[in-house]
Amino acid sequence: MSPALDHFYTHPIFGAGITVIAFAIGLQTQRRWSWAQPVVITTLLIIGTLLLLRIPYASYKIGGDLISTFLAPATVALAVPFYHHAKRIRHQLRPILIACTLGAIFGILSAGLVAHLAQLPREVILALLPKSATAPISMEVARHIGGKPELAALASVLSGLLGSIIGLPLLRRLHINADIPTGTAIGTSSHGLGTARLLRESEYLGSISALAMALTGIITALFTPLLKHWPG
Incomplete structure (x- = not known):
């Protein structure tokens, strides 16, 4: 060259x-x-x-x-549609919070269990634990508990990508059409990419997903460090 x-x-x-x-x-x-x-x-x-x-x-x-x-500012900007529909969502905060908590914990434990059964190295397991959070959060959480931040970002992006592609069609096939369950499920499992996908459907759906994404990120950041001594 x-x-x-x-x-x-x-x-x-x-x-x-x-x-x-x-x-x-x-x-x-x-x-x-x-x-x-x-x-x-x-x-x-x-x-x-x-x-x-x-x-x-x-x-x-x-x-x-x-x-x-620009990744972090773009993630924060997803709060704008939530602000527009805050009054409509306010009355559903309890079920959304419960669903996000259970979804985040299940996502963390299931990723760790599958990685452990696959006998992956410990630093890889730790990087996969926060995959349900958006990439900026998963990278920081992985770095804090001893995992590889780059691998955490990859796992997070792949998780969001998969959810953005098959999440909505899967929910429709299961006859889950209501806005709150749909937005919460996509935001919890597919964070930014899934939220962007829902925003193309409707701003209200996107706002629910943005809230779920934020709550899942907070819960993941709080719960994952408790598993930093996960056996490898």
């Missing part, structure tokens, strides 16, 4: 630029085929570009990290 190209590929604008372009293509693809998932398309396009041009991941990451800095 020539010095000029090496300098270009390591410039922050390159990594950030191809990420934005790839995501724009993903959105356009979804407009044509509703089943297409922009995050998957973006990931595949970025990987393909790096492999085709033989660009080291470390070079891309310099600019890719610029995008990551």
Whole structure:
């Protein structure tokens, strides 16, 4: 690789630029085929570009990290639809809180149990425990209890991605159509990606999911450290 190209590929604008372009293509693809998932398309396009041009991941990451800095503010911004519908949701806070608590605890324990039965290394198990929380929270929780933050982020994203793809169709097939159960289930299990999916259905559904996502993140952050001595 020539010095000029090496300098270009390591410039922050390159990594950030191809990420934005790839995501724009993903959105356009979804407009044509509703089943297409922009995050998957973006990931595949970025990987393909790096492999085709033989660009080291470390070079891309310099600019890719610029995008990551917006992850936390974007997550906080999901509180806006909740604010718009706070009066409607207020009367359902108790069942939502109970469902989020049970869902978060079950998600933590089930991930740990499956990983333990698969005889995965202890640091991997600890990274998988907070997968039900959104990535910024799961990374910090994993770092605190001794797991790998990068693996925690991957598990969180994959969990959200899977839920955003199959969550709503699965609930509909089970004849779960009410707004509160739907929003709570998606927000608890699929956090940001699932919430974004529901926001395309209706802002009210998205607001319930955003609340569930926030509650699940808090519960996960409080409960997971109690399992930091999980046997490996």
